[in-house]
Amino acid sequence: xxxxxxxxxxxxxxxxxxxxxxxxxxxxxxxxxxxxxxxxxxxxxxxxxxxxxxxxxxxxxxxxxxxxxxxxxxxxxxxxxxxxxxxxxxxxxxxxxxxxxxxxxxxxxxxxxxxxxxxxxxxxxxxxxxxxxxxxxxxxxxxxxxxxxxxxxxxxxxxxxxxxxxxxxxxxxxxxxxxxxxxxxxxxxxxxxxxxxxxxxxxxxxxxxxxxxxxxxxxxxxxxxxxxxxxxxxxxxxxxxxxxxxxxxxxxxxxxxxxxxxxxxxxxxxxxxxxxxxxxxxx
Amino acid sequence: xxxxxxxxxxxxxxxxxxxxxxxxxxxxxxxxxxxxxxxxxxxxxxxxxxxxxxxxxxxxxxxxxxxxxxxxxxxxxxxxxxxxxxxxxxxxxxxxxxxxxxxxxxxxxxxxxxxxxxxxxxxxxxxxxxxxxxxxxxxxxxxxxxxxxxxxxxxxxxxxxxxxxxxxxxxxxxxxxxxxxxxxxxxxxxxxxxxxxxxxxxxxxxxxxxxxxxxxxxxxxxxxxxxxxxxxxxxxxxxxxxxxxxxxxxxxxxxxxxxxxxxxxxxxxxxxxxxxxxxxxxxxxxxxxxxxxxxxxxxxxxxxxxxxxxxxxxxxxxxxxxxxxxxxxxxxxxxxxxxxxxxxxxxxxxxxxxx
Numbered sequence: 008x009x010x011x012x013x014x015x016x017x018x019x020x021x022x023x024x025x026x027x028x029x030x031x032x033x034x035x036x037x038x039x040x041x042x043x044x045x046x047x048x049x050x051x052x053x054x055x056x057x058x059x060x061x062x063x064x065x066x067x068x069x070x071x072x073x074x075x076x077x078x079x080x081x082x083x084x085x086x087x088x089x090x091x092x093x094x095x096x097x098x099x100x101x102x103x104x105x106x107x108x109x110x111x112x113x114x115x116x117x118x119x120x121x122x123x124x125x126x127x128x129x130x131x132x133x134x135x136x137x138x139x140x141x142x143x144x145x146x147x148x149x150x151x152x153x154x155x156x157x158x159x160x161x162x163x164x165x166x167x168x169x170x171x172x173x174x175x176x177x178x179x180x181x182x183x184x185x186x187x188x189x190x191x192x193x194x195x196x197x198x199x200x201x202x203x204x205x206x207x208x209x210x211x212x213x214x215x216x217x218x219x220x221x222x223x224x225x226x227x228x229x230x231x232x233x234x235x236x237x238x239x240x241x242x243x244x245x246x247x248x249x250x251x252x253x254x255x256x257x258x259x260x261x262x263x264x265x266x267x268x269x270x271x272x273x274x275x276x277x278x279x280x281x282x283x284x285x286x287x288x289x290x
Numbered sequence: 291x292x293x294x295x296x297x298x299x300x301x302x303x304x305x306x307x308x309x310x311x312x313x314x315x316x317x318x319x320x321x322x323x324x325x326x327x328x329x330x331x332x333x334x335x336x337x338x339x340x341x342x343x344x345x346x347x348x349x350x351x352x353x354x355x356x357x358x359x360x361x362x363x364x365x366x367x368x369x370x371x372x373x374x375x376x377x378x379x380x381x382x383x384x385x386x387x388x389x390x391x392x393x394x395x396x397x398x399x400x401x402x403x404x405x406x407x408x409x410x411x412x413x414x415x416x417x418x419x420x421x422x423x424x425x426x427x428x429x430x431x432x433x434x435x436x437x438x439x440x441x442x443x444x445x446x447x448x449x450x451x452x453x454x455x456x457x458x459x460x461x462x463x464x465x466x467x468x469x470x471x472x473x474x475x476x477x478x479x480x481x482x483x484x485x486x487x488x489x490x491x492x493x494x495x496x497x498x499x500x501x502x503x504x505x506x507x508x509x510x511x512x513x514x515x516x517x518x519x520x521x522x523x524x525x526x527x528x529x530x531x532x533x534x535x536x537x538x539x540x541x542x543x544x545x546x547x548x549x550x551x552x553x554x555x556x557x558x559x560x561x562x563x564x565x566x567x568x569x570x571x572x573x574x575x576x577x578x579x580x581x582x583x584x585x586x587x588x589x590x591x592x593x594x595x596x597x598x599x600x601x602x603x604x605x606x607x608x609x610x611x612x613x614x615x616x617x618x619x620x621x622x623x624x625x626x627x628x629x630x631x632x633x634x635x636x637x638x639x640x641x642x643x644x645x
Binding site (some may be wrong): 056057058059060061062063130131134135144145147225226229230231232241243250251252254255256257260 | 357358359360361363364450452457458459460481482483484485486487488489492493494495496503507508509510511
């Protein structure tokens, strides 16, 4: 066998391992969630009843699906103006300056902080501050969790959009400047339109990240297994309920947690798919 | 050339992978014995201390994973541990579902305390009715007349009551809800007993440390935790009304008093709401569970013998005397005797391990 063939086989083998692992994960999630769907049907997705007491067991995923979507959307909305301005700052206005380098490093640093540290900061620093502002439920809830999530996804959205803004061809910008356009006109009329798909995709990818975030959220959301009835109410998310309850779960409860895992997997899969589609379609 | 290097590397890695388990078993036979256990977090402060002492004493190392009572039971079902630990005994149905006969060894008596965070209030007394009202969400302010009536000497702030509960399944929750079910019909009907519940009110935090941390960080909070976690963080705890009507705080003596009654031969009994007038009502045994026939999953006889020898020491007066250091109460003599009798029924290939 020549070396080319060997390389081919080694690469094929390792790719198959990845395929095998992903396939196995999907299989075991589906397999594990069968009892839950058998018991509750698709009503599982739309039921808001989560009662683990023996004899009265009934599980529904709606409180967690709604909690996940609300916190993630709120986080996206909070992070949008911040990360968009930061990416313009880094990618256009102060591109290549010392200031941008410092800020860029900070953003990267923010991305590298483990989620538990965000959780601690949220619990001991952000929460007391919010209590002083008069946020109800002792600072726990959807709002606090969304703020932490927003801070966590800012670096992702920022660095991705910065890259994309920097990729806008100089010729286009120079042409606009030569026609007498101001910097803000160049941004609105040249940079944003040509980087649009990439910027949208970067926000969708950060949204996907927010969906699956666990540790920091579970420390701040209040872990009440009900559909949140407002921005300041307590709630729970899909990732957080799994992290909290799998340890003592068995039987139908374990299966319901598996089913929530499967749903989370599907939702993030769909979100990522949309992101990829937009990149492809609009690029 | 490059490809060849990659190939060699890959082969080398495979070799390394296939080699390592063999090496491990070789090491195991020469080194001191290691026992593996997993389960409840409620008795962990005690277990950590005595497991360590036992290692110093005998060289037998015991690694304990605090993964929760349910996790302990599951690990034992999967036969991957030497013994499990749980705060809720296995029901008859649970025992039926195990792959082989399982026995319970009580190890220590613990208390679940009602911890609260109210600046300036240090002697809160909670009647059964107040506990129901607070944990059912009927009392929402600390200066509620009902609380005042029960605590005439106290000045209670006008502060929201924040109920903190366990967000994860837990034996601590099981003991607490067992007590609540005994004292409140409303609770029994609406909520019930379990390791995880559908809470009428409250926010969840993970683990005893999580609840303790949330209470100590949140003014107006109240919740239930294993007593050691309250003592360790110096959180205030309430006096709870027992079945005789007395207000009792959790102490070594009052928790021991709860365990003085009749104990069945298999030691499976809840100690909550004991009728002893001196007893703290939210008390409970915590158990170690293991298979009666120790020859499973290729375990050696040495391993089995080390397991029962250790457990025999754990229920001995020697080890029990240590419990008070971490605010657990030692087993009453009757329970310790029963535990020893059970240990003597444990076999390896049908032969009793302890004489």
